[in-house]
Amino acid sequence: MTKNIPVSVLVVGAGARGTVYSQYALENPDEVNIVAVCEPRENYRTKFVESHNITPENVYSDWREVLDKGKIADAVYICIQDDYHAEPCIKFAKLKYSILLEKPMAVTERECEEIVQAVKENDVIFGVCHVLRYTQYTRSLKKILASGAIGEIMNIQHLEPVGYWHHAHSFVRGNWRRDDEVAFMLMAKSCHDIDWLCHVMDKKIKAVSSFGGLSHFKAENKPDGASDNCFTCDVEETCPYSAQKIYFGDAENRRKCPPHFLDVISHYSDDELRLKDVKNGPYARCVYACDNNVVDQQVVNLMFEGGATATHTMMAFTEYCDRKTRIFGTHGRIEGDGEYIKVYDFLTDTETVHNVAAYDVMASMKGHGGGDYFLIQNFTAAVANRDQSMILTGPDQSLETHKAVFAAEEARLSMQVKMID
Template sequence: MPPVSLIVLGAGDRGAKHAKWALAHPDRARVVGVAEPREVHRTRFVHDHALPPERSTSDWRDLAALGKIADAVLICTPDRLHVEPAVAFATLGYHIMVEKPMALDEASCREIVTAVERSGVMLSVGHVLRYTPYTSALKQIVDSGRLGSIVSIQHLEPVGFWHQAHSFVRGNWRRSDEATSMLMAKSCHDLDWLQYVLGEPPARVSSFGRLSHFSPANRPVGAADRCLDCSVTAECPYSAPRFYGELLERKEHRWPLSVVVDDFTPDALKEALRVGPYGRCVYGCDNDVVDHQVVAMEYPGGATATFTMTAFTEAVGNRSTRIFGTHGELVGDGQTIRVYDFLTRTEESIAVTGDGAMNASGGHGGGDAGLMGAFIEAVATKDPTRIKSGPRDSLLSHLSVLAAERARRNGSVETVRDPL
């Protein structure tokens, strides 16, 4: 069958990476159009995919005005700009893959789900953790009954000290009013993953968390507004010139450096840090999202789970999980799964072959490729069951995130609403 045709809305880091999957699999998919407001990114994307001028635009509405020119659309616009194009392209008959989170409030999530179901098109949400080889192996163990009935789970997301500083203090997701909550922006993956592993969303949630460190109260004496002017940068673990400069020296011309500069030269980096947001002191930004948070969940089947997100870890590491069942215990770190059997008192260690590191630049341990492969296969075969992160499942996990954030803000125990 002919390759699935795609248009891409948003040619930033995520959009460009998803589109590169098509370049690697030209027999399965091809990109035929792009909408991207930033000229540098749009020009680079057009060159990579050999697009004609009439299929390249700064505004997605111009592509929508052409009617249905492709089988599917990848919506990789900023989080707050997902709803309008999703509804518009669903109405035109496009199958849709939308980056997570699919929307930032309940009404908007429901609007997208209603639009795709009314139009009879498929929707895949970018919950890449569902698609990793590690998750497949872990879920197979849970579903097999080896652990007995699941009683409780501990799950940790180590954000990484520099990732927090880059994305959630200096970067685009630093403010909840301009972007969204930390839980929605970063950890909707994790509540969705727990729902996938257990096979059901939580019934009740509570949550605690706050912004503890990245604030003016913790600013070192003598610190300047910008790292380039700072007299204490040598003692600061969050020094922007050191972090981004080391990436440049190692020729790591990808995320996160690619977010800071388009031209990978020392002069371009120095100028970006002199005038741009990524050169600001982490103790003098306008950020307000939390730097640590815990969520406690109770599931309809009786299991409980705790989720911890913290900025203060060595690196953007693999999530770590402990699953406690009536017949056994499972410990996983994203690469290795250890299962202990209570009856035989024996242990099995399973190494899982992933595909890259568990972060954006590493393809989320094979999750990025798995997400794209499943979506393209679903469109090609007209089989929505190939998609592991469809509209109803994703709506449920988004409602869980929204309930948890209400619980944190209100000091309450929140019920996760029925999506129907």
């Protein structure tokens, strides 16, 4: 990193993601300085302002309030909910901010196209937070593939194990439970995976089909004797989805639910206060008595240019763990799980195991296999040097893979194969 540092940043949305990305500035003040924030929730705003020592004139409760001020920072991180991305993104592009936009870009194809048009017309540095492309694991995998170790890729099998309690937290009780309020599951969760498959295959998707649905988390599967709230439920002890167990269980249970999930259910860090906050709120609801409608299992079949294929499986009913992938090539196969890459060579019938887990990133940014950290590092360097090529997830790549996600969801709903131009 050489020029124009530290990069100054305005954060729009100091929730879970805005807070994580901004951690980078705390440990790298010579590279990034968080100078302003827009956040409507007072408790979260105050905590964020204190962490980054933001001056009062740069604290806002809504991103719209900042527009009249012109450009007050080099870059903006847009970290608000899925369905609110397009409008601020286009407006900040017009003000010539460099933009880091949370995935999904937007929840309609048209909005995604409008975003790309705005960032191109205004010639701004732009990245979408497809963090999986930035991990050490993915970079190592790409190098192994480029070395020809398994020949030409014929097929990829990819599993996204969402995890039973994580699915209950985010997609049954939480923010992403309804496709008419935020986004459909494939866009909200698996747009990362479709994007990653394109990146690994390094080819364009030509056709998609998809099946899946909401199979389990609905009223008809509610156990006999269960109440609508985990804190008043007689059969709570027999339920793996119990909010008591997930958020307030013993140490073993707690270990499964990382602290940043607890920050989502309540801004209190004290257990007693948090319990009061959660007990009658949305995160205490029985998973069979929520207003969720997004799918809990889905498969997507992809055909790439040249005929190679891939399958993606999104699955709620797993333990909480890293994605698992098998890549079948003409000269070998790879198995990867975010930690190890196992390369089997057909010529020698031997397997080489690469341990790629040891990445050297700050503790608070180890999320997504270090992808959060390297995303911010790359984005910062791109802004400092005004060099879009440092971003792996620019407007064109991101639009292409978002279009495949929209097509896959259309395919699922219509039970048809969809072609992609």
